Amino acid sequence: MKGAYTGFVNTRYKPTSNDLVCSFYVEPARGKTMRQVAEHVAGESSVGTWTEVATMSPKIKKMGAKVFKINGNWIKVAYPSELFEPGNMPQILSSIAGNIYGMKSLKNLRLEDIQWPKKIMRSFKGPQFGIKGIRKFLEVDKRPLCGTIIKPKLGLNEIGHAQVAFEAWLGGIDIVKDDENLTSQSFNRFEKRVKETLRKRDKAERKTGEKKVYMPNITAETKEMLRRAHIVKENNGDYVMVDVLTVGWSAVQTLRDEMQDLKLIIHAHRAMHGAITRNPKHGMSMLAIADIARLIGVDQLHIGTVVGKMEGNKKEVVAIGEEIERKFIQAKGHILAEKWGNIKPVFAVCSGGLHPGLIPKLVDYLGEDIIVQAGGGVHGHPGGTMAGAHAMRQAINSFRDNIPLKEYAKTHKELKEAIEKWGYI
Amino acid sequence: MKGAYTGFVNTRYKPTSNDLVCSFYVEPARGKTMRQVAEHVAGESSVGTWTEVATMSPKIKKMGAKVFKINGNWIKVAYPSELFEPGNMPQILSSIAGNIYGMKSLKNLRLEDIQWPKKIMRSFKGPQFGIKGIRKFLEVDKRPLCGTIIKPKLGLNEIGHAQVAFEAWLGGIDIVKDDENLTSQSFNRFEKRVKETLRKRDKAERKTGEKKVYMPNITAETKEMLRRAHIVKENNGDYVMVDVLTVGWSAVQTLRDEMQDLKLIIHAHRAMHGAITRNPKHGMSMLAIADIARLIGVDQLHIGTVVGKMEGNKKEVVAIGEEIERKFIQAKGHILAEKWGNIKPVFAVCSGGLHPGLIPKLVDYLGEDIIVQAGGGVHGHPGGTMAGAHAMRQAINSFRDNIPLKEYAKTHKELKEAIEKWGYI
Numbered sequence: 001m002k003g004a005y006t007g008f009v010n011t012r013y014k015p016t017s018n019d020l021v022c023s024f025y026v027e028p029a030r031g032k033t034m035r036q037v038a039e040h041v042a043g044e045s046s047v048g049t050w051t052e053v054a055t056m057s058p059k060i061k062k063m064g065a066k067v068f069k070i071n072g073n074w075i076k077v078a079y080p081s082e083l084f085e086p087g088n089m090p091q092i093l094s095s096i097a098g099n100i101y102g103m104k105s106l107k108n109l110r111l112e113d114i115q116w117p118k119k120i121m122r123s124f125k126g127p128q129f130g131i132k133g134i135r136k137f138l139e140v141d142k143r144p145l146c147g148t149i150i151k152p153k154l155g156l157n158e159i160g161h162a163q164v165a166f167e168a169w170l171g172g173i174d175i176v177k178d179d180e181n182l183t184s185q186s187f188n189r190f191e192k193r194v195k196e197t198l199r200k201r202d203k204a205e206r207k208t209g210e211k212k213v214y215m216p217n218i219t220a221e222t223k224e225m226l227r228r229a230h231i232v233k234e235n236n237g238d239y240v241m242v243d244v245l246t247v248g249w250s251a252v253q254t255l256r257d258e259m260q261d262l263k264l265i266i267h268a269h270r271a272m273h274g275a276i277t278r279n280p281k282h283g284m285s286m287l288a289i290a291d292i293a294r295l296i297g298v299d300q301l302h303i304g305t306v307v308g309k310m311e312g313n314k315k316e317v318v319a320i321g322e323e324i325e326r327k328f329i330q331a332k333g334h335i336l337a338e339k340w341g342n343i344k345p346v347f348a349v350c351s352g353g354l355h356p357g358l359i360p361k362l363v364d365y366l367g368e369d370i371i372v373q374a375g376g377g378v379h380g381h382p383g384g385t386m387a388g389a390h391a392m393r394q395a396i397n398s399f400r401d402n403i404p405l406k407e408y409a410k411t412h413k414e415l416k417e418a419i420e421k422w423g424y425i
Numbered sequence: 426m427k428g429a430y431t432g433f434v435n436t437r438y439k440p441t442s443n444d445l446v447c448s449f450y451v452e453p454a455r456g457k458t459m460r461q462v463a464e465h466v467a468g469e470s471s472v473g474t475w476t477e478v479a480t481m482s483p484k485i486k487k488m489g490a491k492v493f494k495i496n497g498n499w500i501k502v503a504y505p506s507e508l509f510e511p512g513n514m515p516q517i518l519s520s521i522a523g524n525i526y527g528m529k530s531l532k533n534l535r536l537e538d539i540q541w542p543k544k545i546m547r548s549f550k551g552p553q554f555g556i557k558g559i560r561k562f563l564e565v566d567k568r569p570l571c572g573t574i575i576k577p578k579l580g581l582n583e584i585g586h587a588q589v590a591f592e593a594w595l596g597g598i599d600i601v602k603d604d605e606n607l608t609s610q611s612f613n614r615f616e617k618r619v620k621e622t623l624r625k626r627d628k629a630e631r632k633t634g635e636k637k638v639y640m641p642n643i644t645a646e647t648k649e650m651l652r653r654a655h656i657v658k659e660n661n662g663d664y665v666m667v668d669v670l671t672v673g674w675s676a677v678q679t680l681r682d683e684m685q686d687l688k689l690i691i692h693a694h695r696a697m698h699g700a701i702t703r704n705p706k707h708g709m710s711m712l713a714i715a716d717i718a719r720l721i722g723v724d725q726l727h728i729g730t731v732v733g734k735m736e737g738n739k740k741e742v743v744a745i746g747e748e749i750e751r752k753f754i755q756a757k758g759h760i761l762a763e764k765w766g767n768i769k770p771v772f773a774v775c776s777g778g779l780h781p782g783l784i785p786k787l788v789d790y791l792g793e794d795i796i797v798q799a800g801g802g803v804h805g806h807p808g809g810t811m812a813g814a815h816a817m818r819q820a821i822n823s824f825r826d827n828i829p830l831k832e833y834a835k836t837h838k839e840l841k842e843a844i845e846k847w848g849y850i
Contacts, residue, residue: 004801045606046579050734050778051805051847053576054813055589060580063612083579085608090644090671094696095606098671101699102735102777109699151478154471154508155485164480181470181520183510187488219515221678222647246515246523248673253646271519274526274534275708276700283700283708309475310527352527353475376429380476388479422476 004052007061008042009035013068019078021115022096023334025281026073027108038067038075040105045095046083074112074334086123089249089296097284108281111288115336116295121343125256125297129265130344131325131369134299137238137265138174138211143400144359144368146393147175149351149375154181157188162196164385168378169204169212171389171414176201177373178217180243180271184228190216191231198235215241215267222251226258233262241267244293244301245276256297267349268298278311286312287320287335293346294324300347300371307361307425309353314365321348321366347371355380356395356415357424360405372396382417391418429477432486433467434460438493444503446540447521448759450706451498452533463492463500465530470520471508499537499759511548514674514721522709533706536713540761541720546768550681550722554690555769556750556794559724562663562690563599563636568825569784569793571818572600574776574800579606583613587621589810593803594629594637596814596839601626602798603642605668605696609653615641616656623660640666640692647676651683658687666692669718670701681722692774693723703736711737712745712760718771719749725772725796732786732850734778739790746773746791772796780805781820781840782849785830797821807842816843 015021028037043049046065047056063083069076077096085091097111127133135141148168150161165176176197184190194216204212218228218240225247229240244252252268259266276283286304293301303320304312323329324346329338348370350362355377362372374392381388391414398408398415405424409416440446453462468474471490472481488508494501502521510516522536552558560566573593575586590601601622609615619641629637643653643665650672654665669677677693684691701708711728718726728745729737748754749771754763773795775787780802787797799817806813816839823833823840830849834841 004805047577049576049578049801049805051780051801053801053804054806054809055575055581055585055804056577057580060577063580082611083606085610085645088608088645088649090646090668090673090676091606091608093671094644094668094694097700098605098668098696099699099735099777101697101703102737103699104734104736111700150480151474152472152481152485153474155482155488156480160480180523181508181516183513183516185510186507219519220510220513220675221515221682222675223679223682224513225675243515243519243523246518246673247675248515248671248677250645250647250650250672250676251515251679252673254648254676257646257648269519271523272526274524274528275522275536278526279704279707282704309529310524311529312527352524355476376474376476376478379478379480380429380474381479384479 005039005043005048008039008064009067011068013066015078018081018117020117021336022077023112023336024075025110025112026075029105029107032105034070037106038070040103041100042067042077045100081117081119086120110282111284112334113336114288114291115338124295126343127297127299127346128259129299131347134347143396145174145371146396147371147373148173148378149177149179149373151375151379153179158192158196161193162200165197166200166204167385168389171386172393173389175213177215177241180269183217183219190228194231194235198237213239215239217241219243219247222254239265239267241269243271244268245272252296266298267300268293270302287323290320290324300349302349302351305350305352305354306365307358325369349373355422356391356418357422359395361425363399382421387414390414430464430468430473433464433489434492436493438491440503443506443542445542446761447502448537448761449500450535450537451500454530454532457530459495462531463495465528466525467492467502470525506542506544511545535707536709537759538761539713539716540763549720551768552722552724552771553684554724556772559772568821570599570796571821572602572796572798573598573803574602574604574798576800576804578604583617583621586618587625590622591625591629592810593814596811597818598814600638602640602666605694608642608644615653619657619660623662638664640664642666644668644672647679664690664692666694668696669693670697677721691723692725693718695727712748715745715749725774727774727776730775730777730779731790732783750794774798780847781816781843782847784820786850788824807846812839815839
């Protein structure tokens with residue numbers, strides 16, 4: 001039985017500026033060739049199905065995706081913009097990252113990168129603040145920003161939470177973040193936590209003379225999420241954080257739209273990404289997820305640490321950092337070129353198992369335009385949260401002042417203690 | 426360096442009715458034991474982090490998750506309900522299916538099943554209509570429902586789309602569905618499509634004397650999605666369809682909430698699920714996704730076909746069908762027991778490469794409470810859409826009348842032609 005997934009491979013085709021281009025890794029199922037499976041992928045993700053249908057026309061067939069490159073297990077596919085609804089990320093993903101993952105004719109499929117045509121790029125907002133806006137807001141020109149996550153992840157009540165935040169700020173932390181699974185539980189209600197913590201922020205700002213930031217986790221059903229964003233605004237908050245993958249892209253778009261008026265900075269946590277990104281042969285790369293998040297318009301995004309408790313190798317994490325922070329991306333290997341135009345850069349966030357001894361390597365790998373978030377690496381300091389905050393800020397200052405960490409530790413007690421507990425690389 | 430992911434394994438612990446229980450497949454990274462990684466998984470997904478923190482207390486530690494069973498590569502973890510925000514699915518998933526996928530200490534992790542405690546179960550709505558409500562609405566007591574997807578997936582204009590739907594209905598199809606990547610593109614605008622297609626539905630109902638259904642795809646940013654649901658209602662539609670994974674769970678919850686007043690039936694497409702479900706060692710099972718979709722409250726859900734173009738073996742698809750359609754689920758292997766209480770059953774949808782010759786096997790495997798959706802298997806019929814619709818309905822009628830398909834085909838021309846083209850099993 002001959003299927004109708006045919007005519008979608010055309011290696012002489014040259015993508016135009018009207019095409020959305022995807023880079024995929026593909027492993028055919030047994031008995032299938034790369035060319036056959038390339039036909040299936042491009043067909044199913046555009047206008048094809050498994051059998052010829054009476055309702056097909058030559059005009060529609062011309063709208064089909066085109067596989068213009070097959071190289072080993074890698075293919076590049078060009079999709080005419082007309083296949084997509086501008087400004088509708090779920091629709092775009094239902095095409096290029098939808099049914100195709102489930103096809104019997106393939107064993108593995110990974111969406112590695114997406115190149116957005118202008119028509120689609122213009123239909124999304126991109127970040128409202130981006131790196132420059134955030135640096136201006138925080139009044140920190142150059143060094144990495146210094147953040148912590150309140151720990152334990154769950155369990156502190158509102159007052160305890162605000163107190164831990166306060167100590168972290170006093171110790172030198174710029175940014176305090178809720179953990180990704182803290183929203184509004186019985187032991188710690190959202191509204192009360194926001195009020196208490198922002199009150200402490202004001203106090204910390206008065207005491208330190210520095211700008212301090214609290215990022216409350218508003219992850220919830222869409223309307224409740226927006227309601228919580230408004231609570232943050234009403235209490236003079238500047239930021240919200242959201243778990244972009246567990247709320248989903250519709251809600252992220254809705255949140256970004258709301259920020260046009262509400263003017264809060266969006267911090268994007270990526271909880272669950274590993275379910276999709278971790279297998280190098282299947283799912284979607286973190287690079288592609290970062291691409292999507294930038295286009296929709298979060299201001300900050302977790303990209304990995306290379307050196308911490310979470311997986312992600314140097315090459316990969318550096319590439320993600322560049323993808324979200326640069327204006328132009330050069331094509332390289334399976335990474336597609338991108339001209340981001342008016343879409344602002346997203347501030348890269350490194351988090352997961354970080355402590356002061358890892359900062360030099362981290363900055364060496366990723367540059368100074370990062371937000372370093374340490375939870376255990378602050379509150380686990382032998383001297384407690386405030387000492388841990390001091391140690392982290394000292395590590396960042398040692399970079400700013402261009403003094404080696406070990407050298408700096410000689411005259412900075414908290415940093416020395418941190419290094420004694422956790423080591424350094 | 427000793428991390429603080431300790432004290433989360435307690436194999437003498439007996440889960441209580443207050444616990445949310447998860448069944449995970451786990452593969453430790455090299456050099457790690459199952460017990461160590463079990464500690465990491467339970468710790469990171471509840472109250473732990475990688476190092477002891479000064480802010481931890483015995484009371485908080487008691488709220489931690491408990492690994493109460495380790496069996497080969499499988500673990501069962503009990504989470505006290507207090508860790509979760511009732512009615513907030515993204516929060517629940519940021520805990521039990523969040524950061525843990527990215528931990529360096531493990532190589533693979535798959536969430537296989539979730540058992541909901543009453544407190545959480547009561548905080549979600551479940552389906553508004555469910556199987557009984559849909560059968561009542563469609564006035565079809567017993568047989569499988571008969572659906573098609575308009576093909577080609579993309580490219581028909583609004584008038585063409587409505588015309589294909591009309592022919593399918595006349596031929597005997599109950600339910601016509603948009604394809605998962607058709608929303609509101611320049612060649613086919615949502616509002617016009619809905620108006621045209623529902624007008625044809627009315628005509629088809631008058632001509633056939635049967636109830637006919639159109640499921641317009643409202644997949645979009647949340648507010649736009651709701652706006653489209655209202656357009657459907659204003660045009661006397663009865664159904665909406667949504668790609669639950671590409672819009673995300675926040676939007677699905679928002680949609681379900683809106684249906685309390687709007688009273689439309691929700692059809693859930695699962696585009697992208699394969700990115701998460703396909704690897705048997707990593708990600709999340711389709712069973713777990715189905716569990717989540719039922720709890721939030723979609724009325725219909727794609728579960729696979731066993732026999733079609735999409736992967737999914739018999740045992741797995743049958744188990745998913747039971748999970749969403751039964752009132753009680755028996756614990757079996759890695760599947761956890763569930764008492765669904767007042768949460769209604771979801772109508773299972775089988776779609777992907779189906780044609781009339783596959784119906785007997787499909788019904789044999791999954792029973793009569795299924796919605797059979799065939800796109801290519803209708804519009805690819807040698808006689809065109811209406812003949813294809815006849816053939817599909819004939820296949821379903823042969824089941825209803827308990828006559829073997831081959832026998833039935835002798836007196837039903839369109840069925841005979843379909844079998845000649847595509848074969849039967």
